[in-house]
Amino acid sequence: MPKTDRYLLDSDVLITAKNLHYNPKFCGMFWSWVSQAHKSGNIFSIDKVREELLVGDVKDPLHKWAKDPALNKFFLSSQECTAHWTKLANWANLPEKSFKEVAKVKFLDVDSADAWLIAYAVEHQDCVIVTNEVSSPFSKVSIKLPDAAKHMGVKTTTLFSLLERHSADNFTFQL
Secondary structure, eight states, X not given: OOOOOEEXXXXXXXXXXXXXXXXXXXXXXXXXXXXXXXXXXXXXXXHHHHHHHTTSOTTSHXXXXXXXXXXXXXXXXXXXXXHHHHHHHHHHTOGGGOOOHHHHHHHTOTTOHHHHHHHHHHHSTXXXXXXXXXXXXXXXXXXXXXXXXXXXXXXXXXXXXXXHHHBOTTSOBOO
């Protein structure tokens, strides 16, 4: 039986879910689905995403969610992925890429999750990154996560594609 992919959620996926379609005040089933998928060993994120979620208002439901001790194993350590992050930084700084300095500074901010998510997925080949970002391979003003991931051989998907693949009509996680 083939091994199932593990999915890494980007912070923007969680923030947008909370702010738009899946606010915990009226759609707790989505957050239960995330929990079910995590308990099944299929959905995670990384420590850098958690740090981004904790920057917000302490009364924000997502801030409280990210601090839940039950999620300690949800946010995986990216510390072991420094070598892959460095390779990604070298790629972003290639003269032929012609990225604007502001794009490189934003993407390669050591506190920003995007490059670390990619580095983690390179280290752990069974990971697919779930992102809201859309590929824009000719952009020079921003480095899009799907484009950098593709360069490193990492797959990406959207939240809606993930839900379509792994959710029953009542937000029950399914393989």
